[in-house]
Amino acid sequence: MNSVTEPLVRLAARVDAIQPFYVMELAKEAALLERDGRDGRDIIHMGIGEPDFTAPEPVIEAAASALRRGVTQYTNALGLHALREAISAHYADFYGVNVDPARIVVTAGASAALLLACAALVDRDDEVLMPDPCYPCNRHFVIAAEGKPVMVPSGPAERFQLTAADVQRLWNEHTRGVLLASPSNPTGTSIEPAELERIVKAVRARGGFTIVDEIYQGLSYDAKPVSALSFGDDVITVNSFSKYFNMTGWRLGWLVVPPGMVGAFEKLAQNLFICASALAQHAALACFEPDTIAIYEARRLEFKRRRDFIAPALESLGFSVPVMPDGAFYVYADCRTVAHQAAGDSAALTKAMLHDAGVVLVPGMDFGTHAPKDYIRLSYATALPKLEEAVERLAKLFGRH
CATH class of the missing domain: 3.40.640.10 (Type I PLP-dependent aspartate aminotransferase-like (Major domain))
Incomplete structure (x- = not known):
């Protein structure tokens, strides 16, 4: 009898050519930790690129x-x-x-x-x-x-x-x-x-x-x-x-x-x-x-406020932001200094941040093959108090207090 993990018929070759979406896998891992409720601590999500605002x-x-x-x-x-x-x-x-x-x-x-x-x-x-x-x-x-x-x-x-x-x-x-x-x-x-x-x-x-x-x-x-x-x-x-x-x-x-x-x-x-x-x-x-556009424009300015906080905050933690993002709600940060201190790369670093600080960021491996071990992506599509708390947790993790 076939294992339940084996397809009953041959899958198209294109399936093997498409890799898993690692950010979603990391989100699932974070959800499991949240359900476990370890130490009663919640997880701060800065991985998935989804606005915390919903339709007005x-x-x-x-x-x-x-x-x-x-x-x-x-x-x-x-x-x-x-x-x-x-x-x-x-x-x-x-x-x-x-x-x-x-x-x-x-x-x-x-x-x-x-x-x-x-x-x-x-x-x-x-x-x-x-x-x-x-x-x-x-x-x-x-x-x-x-x-x-x-x-x-x-x-x-x-x-x-x-x-x-x-x-x-x-x-x-x-x-x-x-x-x-x-x-x-x-x-x-x-x-x-x-x-x-x-x-x-x-x-x-x-x-x-x-x-x-x-x-x-x-x-x-x-x-x-x-x-x-x-x-x-x-x-x-x-x-x-x-x-x-x-x-x-x-x-x-x-x-x-x-x-x-x-x-x-x-x-x-x-x-x-x-x-x-x-x-x-x-x-x-x-x-x-017009009234709805006014809401969206106020939210856009709030995203800018978050960017203006989190980019320098990352640098204070030991990351480098080689190009200041001018749009969206992401920072692509060079993590080599921080990762080397932790004897790892971006994948190991994001694991440590999730399990030891309860903070979700995404390693560069999702986004290509050019230096993926050197970069992490942060999504600041979450409320500023959460971003501030995440920085506090990471500062403690990295001994920056």
């Missing part, structure tokens, strides 16, 4: 209204026309970019958006350039489409981002395009607008595609953000209601695609997803009301 009252009320009115049937595969118009107006208001609502494809979260983009653009063995480190699922979306992610080592000198010089140096007959994120998970760093424009031009000159994940762009702190859509209608961008709009579990996002690709994306969406959640779409209409 106008959005909740819009969802309740949609339920009462019974508008929960399938929508068009491209999304509610009213929502696409609202997103278009948001681009004009926030980024000064005119986007035809017809180019907007509403999706079941940014993950579905990236899956659609890879299904539409990546053939078997096509190579897609992306920075290392980057969000782990990005490379797995490419793998699921039977393409080959090409991870380009990117360090502090490049703001942990791909550069136009990388595109020019690495492009070959198998390269199909680039997949970027600005601001980025895990680093919280953006691509400078002039550099992003150079990347777009370099890819365009080679007949490739540029996909830019902009899900954290609403959470920019040091300069007015510039959307990649500013650099041409051929750029594909991905966005989401999860981060700036605090609607993670609602699973709602969108794409902006070139005019000539809308039909292809619609056909794929019809067959793979039918549509995004109708309830979430009706609720999201309230996100763009």
Whole structure:
């Protein structure tokens, strides 16, 4: 008889090519410790990138209204026309970019958006350039489409981002395009607008595609953000209601695609997803009301306050923050000094922080193969008092008191 851990039939090879999401595994381990209640101490979570804020009252009320009115049937595969118009107006208001609502494809979260983009653009063995480190699922979306992610080592000198010089140096007959994120998970760093424009031009000159994940762009702190859509209608961008709009579990996002690709994306969406959640779409209409935007902007400033506390606090603990994050809610910190004192690397260090201090951070191993043992990622998407307590616990652990 087969073991319960063995599949009854052969799994597709792509399953083996996709690694576990370590941050989620660490979260499960932390949850077990919380259930054990060791020493009566709670766990401070700074691992998963999920805002501690949830949908504000106008959005909740819009969802309740949609339920009462019974508008929960399938929508068009491209999304509610009213929502696409609202997103278009948001681009004009926030980024000064005119986007035809017809180019907007509403999706079941940014993950579905990236899956659609890879299904539409990546053939078997096509190579897609992306920075290392980057969000782990990005490379797995490419793998699921039977393409080959090409991870380009990117360090502090490049703001942990791909550069136009990388595109020019690495492009070959198998390269199909680039997949970027600005601001980025895990680093919280953006691509400078002039550099992003150079990347777009370099890819365009080679007949490739540029996909830019902009899900954290609403959470920019040091300069007015510039959307990649500013650099041409051929750029594909991905966005989401999860981060700036605090609607993670609602699973709602969108794409902006070139005019000539809308039909292809619609056909794929019809067959793979039918549509995004109708309830979430009706609720999201309230996100763009002025009073709701005011709530989100106040929350954005609170995230900035947390960043301004935690980055220097990490350095006081012995970490190095080689590039100050300018967006999202992450710090990518060099932990070599601290880890070497503990005779370990980032993985051993995060284990020690979890078990000995009750603080969850994530080792760099999730985000690529370029120096993952040297870095940890911290998410400051938790309340400032919790961040302060975490620093106190780590100071005690590292003997910094």
